[in-house]
Amino acid sequence: MRVQLTVELTRAADDQNIKITATIRNDTPNTARLNTLFLPYPSVVLKVQDQAGRTLPPTPPPVPPLDDGSVGRIELAPEQHIAFEYALGALFSDPLPPGHYQMRFQLEMGRSPFPGDWEGTLRSDWVTFSIS
């Protein structure tokens, strides 16, 4: 399973205008059952660092949803993909100050209590963006 992160504007006046898309593609030869329950939550899946490499604390995550093992599950055939969109403005209660930043998607999906769920780590490359 591979995830690619794209940023709609790489230079923006403020972070409210920056749209992020995470595209998760099944690059395995088999159909995979993916738990998407947590994937819509930006504070849970997006990591942002400033130019000095310091991680910027995002706004608090939502209360975790109860997982019954079926809600949020999708089947991804080989090479099939699913995309999630986020607004950077939802990650921080204040606009980011001008500067250079990098961001990645990262979610550990290990030791699922529900058999059949794909297990592994979804991690994108770092993507840079600037606030001017």
Next chain:
Amino acid sequence: MSPSLVEQPASDDKTRRGHDEQNAPSADVQTSSGKQFHAPNDSGLSSRQRAVLTLQRTQGNHAVRRLMDSGDLATLDQSVGHVVHQLRKPQLGQRVQRYTPSAVRQNFTTAVQAQHWAEAFTCLNGLNMFEMLRALAALDPAVLDAMWANSAGASGLNLPRMDYAKNVVRNRALPAVAPGDLQQTGQVTEAQNFLSQTSTRDVDQSVSETISNAPAAYAAWNGTFGWKSRFSLFVDRAAHTLSVIVRINSSATAAQKSSWESAIESKWSNRFTLVVAGAAPTDPVERYPITVDLQWSNAANAHYNVAPNNPGATASGRAGLGGTISMTGWGTSDTVDITHEFGHMLGNPEEYFTTNGVDYTGGGTRTGFRDTGGGVMNNPGEAPAPRHFNLIRQQAAATLGVPEARCTVS
């Protein structure tokens, strides 16, 4: 035959004072609830002052207090002056009753929310200065501007008097010139009292939380999070009210906003009271019921921008259960989890898994999140507890100028 002064909820101070003066030296006062009192001729007092004094003399302070608490007094003339002032002071060992807005003020609020400006001005015009100032102070600045942009609806009303009150509220200072007879009728004094008895405080507090020990399936929740808690406090020592105002800008529909507002205010507002103990054990205790007011504002005046999230909005067709994905991303199908997110805006951290070193699983005896009895910051379906008003308590203490230790929420 003594003239009868029947309460005129929609008449202004000026009109009613004129009526008083014309009908001296004696009067009967009949309230909307049918109570009627005869006022003897006391030189130097208005007819309404005499009526209240008669009630006080014949039936005692408790009778006047009951009248005041019933709301009738709020629509009587403010010139009852020192009698009301004395009654509003907390008596030793007594509980201070909450100020109850008059029906006219409630109609004003309803008209403003509906943007029925002509009706709003008519209602405002009918309030005495005490209530007029408080009614205007409760409005979002942008709404106040919008109302005055439609002041053509005030045609035939005493707009200079309302202008005066608006400027007192907006500038937190007395205007240099008082129009008409506001000075002579005591309304300038009422405005001075308003400025001395009320305080506003803008809170902008950094909050941090570190979540740990989440179960393996929820390991993504482990980490450090941070945000700003922003709201405004309005403390009224005369009316004994404490208002927590959170102004939010959102592109959501009016119906959606109404749904969110109702869910949040019904959960957070009028639930607890700030209790301020006196400096000495024998000093009176003051009580301020805590009102939480979510106001829809524009981007310039808002504490937060909230994005509406449709559960089907993302490419995946999912944006969290009900659509709520963060403190400022509220689901269009959600009226439960947003009340938890609002709790963050009031300065509360999570109360699930282990947060800031506190184990909310009860040593593994509970799930650790969405638990029965966990409270709103653990289980959004539940109500807040007094501890969830802690930042409000601290900020209110600073606003009132009393030590935090004397302030509790119950």
